[in-house]
Amino acid sequence: MPIIQQLTTQLGTEKVLLGEAISKRYHHIWYMHIPLKAKAVIVPTSTEDVATTLQICYEHGQEVVVHGGLTNLVGSTQSTENQIIISTEKLNTIQEVDVNSRTMTVQAGVILEQIQQSAKANDLQFPLNFGAKGSAQIGGIIATNAGGLRVLKYGMTRQQILGLEVVLADGTVLSNLKKIIKDNSGYDLKQLFIGSEGTLGVVTRAVLRLNEMPKSRCSAWVGIDGYKNVVAFLKYMDRGLGGTLSAYELVWQDTFQTMTGETSTTKPPLPLDYQYYVLTESLGSDQSRDAATFQSLLESALEKGLIKDGVVADNSTDLRWFWQIREDVRVLSAIADHDHHFDISLPIPLIGQYVEDARAELQKIPEVKEIFNFGHVADGNIHFIIGKKNDSAELTKRINDIVYEKIAAVNGSVSAEHGIGLDKKAYLHHSRSKAEIELMKTIKRTLDTKNILNPGRIIDL
Ligand SMILES: Cc1cc2nc3c(=O)[nH]c(=O)nc-3n(C[C@H](O)[C@H](O)[C@H](O)COP(=O)(O)OP(=O)(O)OC[C@H]3O[C@@H](n4cnc5c(N)ncnc54)[C@H](O)[C@@H]3O)c2cc1C
Numbered sequence: 130m131p132i133i134q135q136l137t138t139q140l141g142t143e144k145v146l147l148g149e150a151i152s153k154r155y156h157h158i159w160y161m162h163i164p165l166k167a168k169a170v171i172v173p174t175s176t177e178d179v180a181t182t183l184q185i186c187y188e189h190g191q192e193v194v195v196h197g198g199l200t201n202l203v204g205s206t207q208s209t210e211n212q213i214i215i216s217t218e219k220l221n222t223i224q225e226v227d228v229n230s231r232t233m234t235v236q237a238g239v240i241l242e243q244i245q246q247s248a249k250a251n252d253l254q255f256p257l258n259f260g261a262k263g264s265a266q267i268g269g270i271i272a273t274n275a276g277g278l279r280v281l282k283y284g285m286t287r288q289q290i291l292g293l294e295v296v297l298a299d300g301t302v303l304s305n306l307k308k309i310i311k312d313n314s315g316y317d318l319k320q321l322f323i324g325s326e327g328t329l330g331v332v333t334r335a336v337l338r339l340n341e342m343p344k345s346r347c348s349a350w351v352g353i354d355g356y357k358n359v360v361a362f363l364k365y366m367d368r369g370l371g372g373t374l375s376a377y378e379l380v381w382q383d384t385f386q387t388m389t390g391e392t393s394t395t396k397p398p399l400p401l402d403y404q405y406y407v408l409t410e411s412l413g414s415d416q417s418r419d420a421a422t423f424q425s426l427l428e429s430a431l432e433k434g435l436i437k438d439g440v441v442a443d444n445s446t447d448l449r450w451f452w453q454i455r456e457d458v459r460v461l462s463a464i465a466d467h468d469h470h471f472d473i474s475l476p477i478p479l480i481g482q483y484v485e486d487a488r489a490e491l492q493k494i495p496e497v498k499e500i501f502n503f504g505h506v507a508d509g510n511i512h513f514i515i516g517k518k519n520d521s522a523e524l525t526k527r528i529n530d531i532v533y534e535k536i537a538a539v540n541g542s543v544s545a546e547h548g549i550g551l552d553k554k555a556y557l558h559h560s561r562s563k564a565e566i567e568l569m570k571t572i573k574r575t576l577d578t579k580n581i582l583n584p585g586r587i588i589d590l
Contacts, residue, residue, distance in 0.1 A: 132189045132213075133169055139181050146170040156206045157199045158264055159462075167194075170214040176294060176302060176333040182215055183331065183582075184300030190579050195327040197269025198240065200261035202470045203550025205326055205586050215331060217268045224334070226251050230308045231339040232291060237268025237332045244337065253339040256283035260456045268332040274324030276546035278455070281507040282375040282412065283340070285546070286323060292336030293319035297329075298577035306336050321572070326548050327583040329576045343412035347423040348376075348451050351430075351439040352403030356481025359405050362435045363477070363507055366409055369426040373419065376410035378455050379506035381484070385454075387501065393460045395453050398440045407436075407506075408455050458514070461501045465516025469525065471532050474510045475541030483539065484511060490531045491515065496524050510545035533559050549587045557588070 130138070137145045146154075152164040168191075173179045186193050194208040196216040208214060220236035223243065227233070228251050235244060241255075241262040248255040257270065259277030269275075271293070276285045283289070292306040305319060322330050353359055359379060367374045380388065385406040389397035399406065413419040420441075427439045442448045462468040475483055484502050491497050499516035515528055533543050533556045542560045543553055557566060569588050573580070580590050 132185060132191055135185050135189075136169065136171065136182065136213075139185065140171065140173070140178055144172050144174065144178060146172060155199070156196075156208060157201075158261075165208065165214070166210045166212075167208050167214045168211055170196075170216055172216050172219050174219045176220075176296065176304075179215060179220075179296045179331050179333050180300045180302050182213075182300075183296055183298060186213060186581055187299040187579060190581060192581050192584050194583055195268075195272070195331055197238070197266040197272065198261065198264040199269075200265045201269065201273060201550060202472070202547045203544075204552040205548065205550030205583070207551060217266060217331075217333075220268070220333060223247050226253070226339075227308065228253065231341070232308045233337045233339055234292075234306060234334065235267055235337060236334050237271075238266050241265050241267065241270060248339050249342065251339075252342050254342045255289070255337055255339055257286060257289060260458055267335060267337070271323050271332050271335060272325065272327045273548045274546070276505065276508065276510065278378065278505065279375050280505060280510075281377060282373075287320065289338050290319060290323060290335055291338050293322060293332065294334040295322050295330035295332050298579065298582040302333075303330065304334075306334060308336055310338070324548070326550060326586050328573055328586050328588075329582070331582070343375075343414065345413040345416040345419040346410065346448065347413075347420050347441065348408065348410045348448055349423070349427055349439050349441040350398045350451055350454075351407050351409065351427065351436040352399050353405040353407060353436050354403060356405070358435050359407065359481065359506065360478055362407065362430060365430060365433075365435055366411075366426060370411050370422070373411040373413040374409070374507075375412040376408065377505075377507035378408040379504060379511075380406040380408070380455070381502040382406070384461065384501040384503050387464060387499075388454050388457070388460055388503075390460075392464060393454075393457070395450060395457070398451065398454075399438050403437055408451060455503070458503075458512075461499075461514045465499045465501065465514050467517040467520040469513075469515040469517060469528060470547070471513040471515075472504075472510060472545045472547045473513075473532065473536060473541060473543060474508065474545035475536065475539045477506065477509050479539050480506060480509070480511055483535065484513075486535075487513070487532055491528065494524070494527060497528065505545075508545065509541075529556060536560060551586060554585075554587065554589065 154165040155161045192212045217238035220238035225234040274286045294304040430436045496518040501514040504511035536559045543556045
């Protein structure tokens with residue numbers, strides 16, 4: 130039986146989108162004007178639907194691309210007319226919040242912001258947070274091992290997942306939805322799927338680890354001159370706050386000027402002539418005591434000359450304002466034509482010089498218009514957004530070579546959090562040895578013998 134007929138027979142026509150229903154869709158939230166290319170889009174409502182779809186696709190050797198919230202930054206949700214999409218948008222149920230185990234069991238299509246709100250309604254917290262929280266789904270977040278703004282305190286997605294259910298390429302369901310933190314009974318298989326970008330299995334459900342909701346939140350923007358002071362102030366705050374430092378976000382001067390400039394809806398909280406700007410945050414248990422500690426640390430950092438200036442958020446309006454400046458990176462990508470994104474990581478002390486050298490090289494290229502730098506510096510993770518005059522393959526390669534070439538020498542990574550997808554495959558060898566890449570291929574061949582699941586992402590077989 131032809132594959133589409135088999136899918137519609139077994140799943141029902143309402144779950145198999147064809148023709149015009151496909152071209153109304155898109156492959157990324159930033160490219161809604163470009164119609165999606167696909168043979169069919171499957172919209173499962175249960176794990177069983179995903180298993181049925183993959184069994185049929187596996188039987189036919191049919192390539193499949195998984196769609197979550199479509200916010201990835203590495204081209205991984207693009208497809209061709211011959212591929213079938215599995216979209217997790219209707220796997221969107223929060224199945225349980227267990228306040229005593231401090232867990233939430235969710236289907237893959239639940240959006241991050243809904244998870245945050247549901248945890249909050251139970252006086253708990255799901256700490257993952259980043260700019261795409263209104264669209265990114267937990268399945269995509271798990272598949273990319275997303276990081277974000279509070280990794281410093283809580284870790285990446287990997288640290289927030291207690292249980293996982295995935296469907297393998299041949300339709301086998303691997304379900305381990307335990308609520309326990311410790312489980313050393315053999316290999317920790319869930320970790321294989323976290324960060325594998327949908328190449329090894331489709332995530333259908335997960336048990337998330339929640340924390341007690343912090344009772345205090347203090348944030349400040351500070352101005353700093355000299356990269357060595359960026360590092361010194363980080364150590365100073367971490368030591369002084371005794372474990373409550375939860376964010377330390379660095380923005381370079383020209384990027385901060387744009388983030389708070391005329392095309393932005395936010396105004397600057399500080400003068401615009403410092404070399405670096407840091408947004409720092411602590412999450413604690415007593416607002417008035419923690420605010421006093423936070424304020425006095427900043428005052429003594431100013432006296433010691435670690436920072437040049439600082440402004441503390443006084444109320445919830447200030448908090449929203451301060452964080453919007455950092456989170457709304459659309460202000461940057463809207464200015465940067467043919468925007469080119471990087472999320473490298475390297476040892477914290479080396480970042481200042483690395484970025485300075487890379488910028489000097491990039492500025493020599495006449496087709497490079499803007500270079501924006503910001504990032505999760507306490508995680509060793511820095512972003513570049515580069516605006517260009519065109520999108521030619523030659524220019525893209527030239528820019529990539531500058532940013533990635535010295536990564537191996539500093540023992541860094543070409544991707545701290547966005548993943549490899551289709552866009553960074555050619556640069557994986559800067560981060561991973563030949564033996565590691567060979568092992569990745571062996572794992573992929575073992576779990577997906579026909580190479581049907583998200584083929585060509587991360588590695589080519
Ligand atoms: C404004 C903005 C800010 C961002 N900030 C950050 C940040 O700070 N930190 C960060 O880490 N990322 C960030 N990102 C990148 C992006 O949000 C993350 O990669 C996110 O985790 C992707 O989730 P998604 O649901 O949109 O996945 P998608 O983009 O739909 O998919 C991503 C990958 O996962 C696969 N996939 C999706 N769902 C599943 C599933 N159920 N099972 C298996 N595979 C699946 C897809 O095939 C694809 O390979 C940002 C993106 C934007 C647009």
